[in-house]
Amino acid sequence: MKNNNMLNTDGMKRANRFLVLDTLHRAGPMSRSDLTRNLKCDGTTITNIIRDLFKEGLVISGGVAEQTCSGRPKELIDLNQESRHVIGLSFDPPFIAGIISDLRGNIKFCDRIMVNAAISSERLSTLIKKVADSLMARTDRNKLLGIGITTFGVLSSRERKLLFSGAFPALCRISIDNIFNREFNIRPEIIDGTHAKAMAELYFRRKQLPSGGSFMLIEAGTGTAYVNVLNGTPVLSSDGFIGEFGHTIVIKGGKKCYCGRRGCLETVSSLPSIMKEASIKTKSKNITFEYLLNRYEKNDSVISEIINTAAESLGEATGNLFTLMPTDELIITGKLTEFGEKYMRNFKKGFMKTAFPIFVRDIVINRSSRQDETAALGACSLLIRNFLQGNGSEIKF
Numbered sequence: 001m002k003n004n005n006m007l008n009t010d011g012m013k014r015a016n017r018f019l020v021l022d023t024l025h026r027a028g029p030m031s032r033s034d035l036t037r038n039l040k041c042d043g044t045t046i047t048n049i050i051r052d053l054f055k056e057g058l059v060i061s062g063g064v065a066e067q068t069c070s071g072r073p074k075e076l077i078d079l080n081q082e083s084r085h086v087i088g089l090s091f092d093p094p095f096i097a098g099i100i101s102d103l104r105g106n107i108k109f110c111d112r113i114m115v116n117a118a119i120s121s122e123r124l125s126t127l128i129k130k131v132a133d134s135l136m137a138r139t140d141r142n143k144l145l146g147i148g149i150t151t152f153g154v155l156s157s158r159e160r161k162l163l164f165s166g167a168f169p170a171l172c173r174i175s176i177d178n179i180f181n182r183e184f185n186i187r188p189e190i191i192d193g194t195h196a197k198a199m200a201e202l203y204f205r206r207k208q209l210p211s212g213g214s215f216m217l218i219e220a221g222t223g224t225a226y227v228n229v230l231n232g233t234p235v236l237s238s239d240g241f242i243g244e245f246g247h248t249i250v251i252k253g254g255k256k257c258y259c260g261r262r263g264c265l266e267t268v269s270s271l272p273s274i275m276k277e278a279s280i281k282t283k284s285k286n287i288t289f290e291y292l293l294n295r296y297e298k299n300d301s302v303i304s305e306i307i308n309t310a311a312e313s314l315g316e317a318t319g320n321l322f323t324l325m326p327t328d329e330l331i332i333t334g335k336l337t338e339f340g341e342k343y344m345r346n347f348k349k350g351f352m353k354t355a356f357p358i359f360v361r362d363i364v365i366n367r368s369s370r371q372d373e374t375a376a377l378g379a380c381s382l383l384i385r386n387f388l389q390g391n392g393s394e395i396k397f
Contacts, residue, residue: 020046020050086102086103088149088373092221093223110373115127123170124168125174149189152193154241196381198229200381201215219333250316351365
């Protein structure tokens with residue numbers, strides 16, 4: 001559990017400084033006296049830290065606090081969200097997306113390139129450099145904290161390597177580190193895409209989260225995955241693996257999955273499985289997401305049955321998962337949530353079939369508030385959190 005009490009020693013000056021920054025990021029504008037009281041320190045310590053942060057441009061005046069009694073108005077101190085920027089890149093089929101974010105997760109610029117799953121490693125490397133070049137050209141390098149990158153597939157954090165990716169196999173054949181070291185002299189932060197989406201929800205949405213941030217995030221899109229967040233901390237293996245929810249067996253001897261096994265959840269609930277089933281049922285080879293969405297909104301019986309079945313199957317699998325690991329909130333993210341409330345109703349229908357009844361009394365089920373740039377924003381949040389908590393270093397060009 002994080003201790004917010006400040007230790008007033010010279011050796012803790014750096015830690016105290018970052019604790020002030022992190023508090024302002026989480027709580028918003030505060031007066032010096034409120035910071036002193038909240039962090040349980042003396043006023044001189046806060047005054048000295050705020051003075052130094054003003055000089056560095058990391059904090060700004062946030063106006064004047066509303067007075068509740070007579071006396072001198074209290075100046076509010078706020079984090080200068082424009083003082084540092086972060087670049088985030090995500091591989092989220094069928095796109096490579098890149099963003100520039102400020103310290104509060106406000107996206108200043110976004111660039112997206114559509115890619116084909118069959119892309120070569122050489123072409124993919126070229127596109128990565130193209131997006132990164134575009135973002136770097138729009139960034140003040142003196143303000144740049146770093147670059148965060150999300151992957152799609154099975155990522156080993158320890159090896160900093162993608163071990164498997166059905167949607168982006170070329171990603172397994174390139175070295176992201178080499179590209180950014182060679183082209184930009186930067187060692188990027190690399191994080192799994194679903195893990196990054198959970199970080200974005202946690203770090204930029206935590207004021208709305210119940211119980212301080214215990215939730216389960218379900219990825220429903222090209223792939224199917226989940227991350228369990230317990231009291232603000234994502235639960236991962238020692239190698240950084242998240243749960244490969246989509247590759248749990250739900251139908252013994254079922255359809256063959258691209259992982260090589262049969263009956264995986266992704267063969268019945270993912271976007272590719274929906275498109276494949278729609279192609280068979282409609283005898284059409286030109287099935288697009290836009291076509292599915294249009295037909296679903298118009299209550300086409302064939303398309304509705306396919307999508308509703310997929311949503312219910314995902315809900316049933318999630319209900320079983322929730323029974324093993326109850327939490328306070330389910331957050332559903334990914335392309336399939338764009339099918340709207342009808343899709344969510346069928347997801348909840350399946351969920352209620354299998355979830356342990358006592359556990360569901362207070363469960364909250366929501367769609368993610370952000371979609372297209374969530375993964376890239378989550379990669380940014382990792383760098384921002386490390387900086388504000390004093391665990392990261394700024395790039396020197």
